Amino acid sequence: MAQITMEGLTKRYPDGYEAVRDMDLAIEDGEFVILVGPSGCGKSTALRMIAGLEDITEGELRIGDEVVNDRAPKDRDIAMVFQNYALYPHMSVRENMGFALKLRKLDQDEINRKVEEAARILDLEQHLDRKPSQLSGGQRQRVAMGRAIVRDPAAFLMDEPLSNLDAKLRVQMRTEVSRIQQRLGTTTVYVTHDQTEAMTLGDRVAVMRSGMLQQVGSPMELYNDPVNLFVAGFIGSPAMNFMPATVHGDSVTLPIADVRLPQGMREKLGRAEGKQLLAGIRPEDFEDAALTGDARDRGSTFPAKIEVLESLGSELYAHFTVTTDQQIESQELRELAEDVGGGEVPMAGEEGHIVARLDPQSGVRVGQESELWVDAARIHLFDPGDGRNLTIDATGPAATGRGQGPEGRDPAVPPREDERPAEGA
């Protein structure tokens, strides 16, 4: 049991590439922290630095109260599940799982007991005497998992441990991982690509991009108050819709409609008056205008011609297009928004694609002009220069430009007095 503290952790590979840059993260004892981000953003590298498999170029890493920068992996008392399993091919499943215990010189009965216990949890009992080459990908992944949980380490490090399982097994294993972690109360750092895993498993989620930590917070914090356009687009599925926006007085002009903003939001946007901004609206913040009931006053209604309707029974997705005459100046930001967001970001003369999640009771029809509603309080507005979210209290790193710190901020909108760093509660 131990907390893991990273201070200014940086990894520069011999070819000069900075895979992780100046990472600050304090993981509490027993906490379950998820590391997410697009492929190649440095998640595995960060994890491997904690494990001691990758030298730390700069910064300090503490496990418990001790600085472990220069400590060998075996002396850090951590268990790791590797992204590519790394099973010992010449050993049976039983020997694979028992290897660490054997090195610790536990007696054979004890080892067998622990291995069989883990095998039972992971549903591997009938495979204990087979070699890894005789197992399916999903079974191998579970053996890799088993190798970690037979031990009682200070921390678990898991690198996409469920990526190769089929949907059903993944759900089952996800609950299993969560149960194991809760029962053992072991500090866990878990890397994943998967939205659902990120949102459901962890106490806190850390979003990374190009080696930089973007935001750390509880799943709901990230979802409700993303610090920048990248986090906003990355968290949530289907992704947030992005479109150009301009604030005039107390309303914002969107391609879909002019929307009156709530008082609190208007105050935060004071300095952005008249500037070209980027708006982000989650699919679930739209609704069929006929079904909004009391909430109707919180937002605005607008007409939309529904092109595609996808019904999943419990959810209903309506797709429609919008046009605009507004222009997004920053090409980089626009590309980023399209990359992480739901699709094309509309610009002058172009069409944009919007996804709305409606109540399944909705009576909207394909090809029909329908009255939709958008929740004004839930609109996010992003600085077009650097992609920071202007509608929340905290500020985070810029979404544009690799490695731009707060000082590298593009002053399209001048900083507020009360700006403070974004680290979540």
Place this chain on the structure above:
Amino acid sequence: MGHTSRERTLWSIGILVVLLYALIPVAWITSLSFKSPEEVGDRKFFSGFSTENYDVVFSDDTFLAALINSIGIAGIATLISIVLAAMAAYATSRLDFTGKALILSGALAVAMFPPISIVGSLFDMWRAIGIYDTWPGLIIPYMTFTLPLAIYTLSAFFREIPWELEQAAQVDGATPFQAFRKIIVPLAAPGVFTAAILVFIFAWNDFIFANTLTSTDNARTVPAALAFFTGASQFEQPIGAIAAASVVVTIPIIIMVLIFQRRIVAGLTAGAVKG
């Protein structure tokens, strides 16, 4: 995939030709070894069958001493060479250290010297330091000449082994040496055996060093002893006896290859990592 029957026939013929070419001399020697002295010159493949030559060989003290020398020297040279080569190959394939390229090319350079060019100086040196005509006197040059080959063979095998395996072992609590011994060496076993066979054959078959650096039964190995072979009496050509001795010295090699070949199976790392 799949070869046509025409291709298969051509391949079979090719293999047969090579086999005949390689095996006819062996068969001829074997047939010679079973001939009595009178029949040796009869140019027939099958004439009588006598074990007289084998009796001569096995009653010859020189030959028996040479056989023991050969087994001991080749065996020890192989053992030391493989242990050193495994460690060197591991270091060069896993670690980045200054002078790595230099070591590798140095090793290759050693292998490039023809043995004949250094055997003269070795003769003088060995006499000066007193290991002339001893086992170490042969083991050292055998090791030197086979190490580069063994290092190159083994590092090719080590490079095949995913590095994550070793890292997994380290995270599991193994020291670097434990990871090497329990994970890497077993997985590189095919490479170890390949290298061992090559080293053993080199040491077993060597004639130049054995002939130059020995003078008595103390350390003289079979290939050198054969050259001094006299046969049953001084007055007859020892052809039959030499043939019998040649057959006898070939047998350990064949046994050794058969034993080790079974361990040289590919695909030992299957199932270790994804993809």
